[in-house]
Amino acid sequence: MAKVQALDREINDEQRLAQQVGPILEKRIAELQETFPERFGPVITETLKVQIKESQDDVVEAISPIITKSLKAQIKDSQDEVVEAIYPIMGKLIKKYIQKEIAKLSESVDARMRQMFSFKGFWQRFIYRVKGVKESEVVVQGLLPPVLEEIMVIENDSGLLLANYSIGSNTDPDLVAGMLTAIKAFVEDAYSKSEQDLEYIEYETFTLYLQSFKSFYIVVAISGVLNQAFKDRLNDAVLGFAVKIAEDQNYRSDQRAMQSLLEHHFHEVND
Amino acid sequence: MQKKILLVGDFGVGKSSLVERFVYSRFSEEYKSTIGVVISKKELNLEGLVLKFLIWDVAGEREISEVPASYYLGCSGLLFVFDLTRPETWVGMSQRLETIRQMSKSDNIIVVGNKSDLCEPSQIEQVLDKIGVRVDAVTSARSDDNVDRAFHELGRRIVND
Known part of the structure; x- marks a missing residue:
């Protein structure tokens, strides 16, 4: 009877019970912590795999913004890294x-x-x-064979574009014509060479060849390395075009006619 | 029909801001000094006639003669811009306008007083009285007041010339 009473005290007195059970539970928890990944890892992984496979879109939708946001923040905070x-x-x-x-x-x-x-x-x-x-x-x-990229016919004084023929260039020819005229005017003014004209602008293997006439000038944009044969073909085309314009003043008032004349004279320069 | 026009006037009077407002419908509080010249393009519809403006925004110079003479060649009209809040940008204006006329060989000059948003109406009246030259438009690039009107007025003068 006394043993039963003693056992009853041991069980019903919380402090005593904790003293007895606590170390045992702590030991079990420590064991579990060590063995949890090994024991439950495969089961959880498998379950997650199934879950992700079944609702892939939902998972992507849920995780993407968080990942993107944290990646952005991470990159911003640690640019050097x-x-x-x-x-x-x-x-x-x-x-x-x-x-x-x-x-x-x-x-x-x-x-x-x-x-x-x-x-x-x-x-x-x-x-x-x-x-x-x-x-x-x-x-x-x-x-680096020379390739004719673009030709522009530009009014001398105003810098207004009279006609242009382009092979794949996506620059605004009106603005380029204006800026080239400003550069040309600046260079010719700066060095007081009103009798002489700016003839070349070079940028690595890109060349702008300028040929001035009385009321207009022609700009030819060429990529690659110029050779004599190409220069000859180009000069022929430039002079041929200029002569036609000089002969027939109607071209000056008909932009479309000038455009087709330009294409006619220059389309064979690249051959 | 395409025409070259110029914007001239002292530095900081708002020439580039007027172009930004007119061509791109935007305004920036940041001041960036123009180096040399900046060219922009804008088409105007003047009662059915399409007029393409090539706008040369020339770097601001106190002395008009400091602007390269060749920039004026072939221009059909000009906007002379001054700052309503800075007297030094409008003193001696009639002499300066005469120089511009001689250099550009054009009579199509629109005189524009800019930065009206920084002045009370009475202050603007006082400035206009003092200048002694007819001011064609009082504008504000910041609040988009009369900017289109000024350019359209120049377009009309060029077409009727």
Whole structure:
């Protein structure tokens, strides 16, 4: 009877019970914490997989804004770290791209050199030497052939565009015509060369060739390296066009006619 | 029909702001000094006639003769802009207008007093009295007052010329 009473006290006295049970429970919890991922991980993963598969759209919809927001915040807060993380990858990509481009250039140079050392090549070199043309220039010209990009006919004083012929350029020709006229006027004013005209504006392998006439000037935009044959074709086209305009003043008042005359004279320059 | 027009006047009078308002319908509180010249384009419909303006916004100069003479070549009309709040931008205006006429060989000059939003109507009246030259438009690029009217007035003068 006394044993039963003692047991009753042990159970009903909370403090005593806690003293007895507490360490046991703490031990079990610690064990569970250690073994939880191992014991329940596969079950939870499987359940999540099924859940995500069944309601993929809902999950994406729910998570996307949070992920995007936190990514944005993360990038904003740690720009330096992001740069540091991306830099090696970008660097590698750029390096790879440059290597590829150099390989392409090297192949083109090799092909060009092979051609130069063939019988035909020797004959051509002989001709170049007779004409006084540098072989290096010929090689470079072969790699970057000149391409006529755009032609503009611009009124001398006002800078208003009279006609233009473009091959894929998406600039506003009216504004370009105005700015070119301002640049031309500025250069000619600044150096007090009213008797002389600005003839070239160069930007790396892009050239603006300007040819002035009495009341208008022609601007030809060319990409690539100019060669003599191209210059000759271009000059022929420019002069041919100017002569036609001078001969028939009606072109000045008929923008469409001038436009088609321009196309007629310049469409073969690129061939 | 396309015509070249010029905006001239002292620095900071709001020439570029007038162009921004007229061409792009916007205004910026930020002041950016124009370097050289900025060219913009805008088509106007004048009672059925479409007039394309190539607008040369020339860098502000106190002395009109400081503007490269070649910028005036071939222009059909001009807007001379002054600041209603800065007397130095409108003193000696008749002499300056004469210089502009000689350089541009054009009589189509619209005189514009800008920044009306910064003045009381009575102050504007006082300024207009003092200037001694007919002012064609009192504008505000910020609040879009009379900006279109000024450019349209120039368009009408050019067409009727």
